[in-house]
Amino acid sequence: MNTAASPPHEGCMMFVQFPGALERTAIHRFVLGEDREPRALSAGEAAAELGDPFATLLLLKGIFPGTAGDVLDALRDATDPADSLRQTQFFLLGEGSQITLTPETAEVQRDLRFLVSCGGGPDGPDIILSAFHPEQSDVEVMAWDHDHGGFNYYRTVGNTRAWVFAGNARHALSDPTQGNGPFEAHHSGAFLMKELRAPWINWHSPDANIQPSVFAEDDALRTHEWFVNKAPLGAFTCETTVARPAITRWAKARLGAVAAGGTISDPARILRQVLESAAVNLVTSHTESANAPNVEAVDLPQTFFVDSEALTELLGLAAPAPINVPAAIYRQALETFGVTFTDGRSFTRPGDTHFAFCVPERAFEDQAVIAQAMRAGLLSDRLVAALLMTDFPNPIFSDRRAALLRYVPATATVVDRRSDFSETMANAILTAAEPTPEGSPEREFASLWSAGHQWRERFGELLSAYYAAVTTQVATQDGFDAFMRLAEARRDVVRPMPITESQMLFATTNIGQGRRRMRADATVEEV
């Protein structure tokens, strides 16, 4: 489920603008890549394929809710009072949610939308739904399939109010369905909360409340229970009780079979989540851009500079010192680069997004897969560290790291949580490295691998030198301007992604398009 907003991406348009007529009282299957068009499932087909509570409690019993609110009503009617599915949590987000409602801003498209979770526990909710309005029929649902594992993705189609099964999370992992339909955004089939980390830009949260005044005085949503009863801690609660548990649940399900032992037929699918950045989360400074004139320095997210979530939190390598840009330098950069927050229509405000310096970071769904692959014994900590340290100043969108994918062995075997996979892959890269030119990714990996059992110390030295260079550069106008250009290059990679469904996801700048990468001395080069 994508927590982004309109307009829908191309794949989603297939659902929104499907021209045909669908039966209001049938479950349709439209798994892009497998199905050419929505088709009604027979009762037997539906029962065999759908093992989630949204299907078993409602759809398979002929109950087809017409609106998002109807979904909750129907679930309540179908469950006992003690059923955890009756535990609902409401969340609210919107890229324009922090724009004060005034006569001048009344027409701004704030892209406000609700996320509702049903159920709870250590693995998170069983059902999650997303809708712009409780009374509208445009609804997306994902529900955990207890029979087959993974979330099943559903949505209504156009104005037909007909429900369509759009795929199971496993469809995200292989052709012909991967990358299609919901899996354009959900690359690995995981739940997606793109602003996963405090201060959760765009979400109602302790860091930025979405106040009642975001709605007009006569807007019924102002007093609607979904708004009034929204989770008080908002995004914090969503992150901790919905997103992280749900993402980890799927990663565990995927890697569970690996941990149990056996042969993995497509380890490259797992290594793609180590070496590529098909999915990203968004992270920002903790400082409101409106408050930047009042502070001495603006803190910058460390994951812009390094994959500290993996290197520090998972592998225990050196942590960066706080990275702060002097506020005067930040403000000058806003001016130099013409940074503007705009909806592209009626609203334009000089300056940055609500929280400053919104940039993509490595997705938690990838971090979760790395962690589970290590626990399963497939990946050694040394291999993960050496792979991630290759081109480490570029924690996402690294062509150099992605180049190592070609050395992933075709299969992997895990026995008693042990595998020779890591050694085999490392050896494949080492063998390939010799004939490659100086500075190749293979040679960089080989150099890192040569640290042997001293890899923690060696990698720590590399990181410490880099952190020192970052600290030096960020204190200069030229240095920070270069970081701004790099940030914009990364945003340009995200803009065509399905998660970008509002122009207000990022501020605009006058920085020209181009590929850029960070060097280990914390300078930025045009590629």
Next chain:
Amino acid sequence: MPPLQRFSTPGNLREPTQADEDAWSKAVKAIIDQFATDEFPQFYDPTETETPHTATIAHIAWTAFPARLLPEATSEEQRWAQADGSRDEQDEYCEWSVERRDDGAIIRVTFTSEVREYWEHIASRDPDRIVELYRELVDASLTREDLFVDGRYVFDNEHNVLTEGRLAHLVQPNNNLGAAVDLAAKATILREKNGGPVTSKQALVQCAQLGNEFRNSDPQIAAAVNDAARSGNEITLGDPPGLYLDGISTAGMVTPDGTDPATFWTVERGDPGHTVRASFSVPEALGYVVGDINLGGRAIRFGAQLADRVSVRLDAVVKPADHQPTPRPCGAP
């Protein structure tokens, strides 16, 4: 609906006599009435002015971990250690202390949101009650001499400033009822800058000079109150006035035996909905301790890991009114 008869005690804790209840109410009223003046026309004293049934409650919530530490945090362990290291760091109207086994494993974490004003009130009414409470909640061996100097209760006595063991009540300088009332009252004043409204949390706190804008609590209280005032409403604190622990989120916690970790949260003081003291510990019969629980892939080694998951709340009453407030510029009183 007639005005409130009296302010209740935090968490509706029982007072020995009605005279004690009246004394506490009087103490709260003295705080409220500093601000229920013409200077703050949209802040009111509910014991003087009626609160109609149409009034609504704004539940303003945040997490106990001090957000002020986040911008400077270098790693999870660094920030947890820093927050655990000093009660002065714990400035979100919630403080905690940690009990450990000899091998360092955490066995219990105790959280409090009890304001010191209430304990000073008790001390002024009956010093022996303070001693009894400390013996019950902190250390059974404590005496009056440990807590009073020259007959005066020392709220930040050496037994109530520690981060280890069992704490009594809030001591961090910003964590008091007077500060919360001060903030709520001052936040009823609308602000403007360069001709536009100042509404976002940090910018509002800076503009109105309401403290540290990177805290979780105060800026959020200010922003919520300010938003309510913008519509012409009047505001006061919900009764009983105080800060409340709204529970702990145990999602992502894995216990060695599969027991639901939510059952390890024990409310020690406060009525349902108004918890002012709670602790997190594993029943001895289960044979393991808090330090054996995994949270988000790591063992619980810091009280702050739990503070990340503890919710703190203040209730503001929003009373419909038709004020037409004029925004004041930043820095103006």
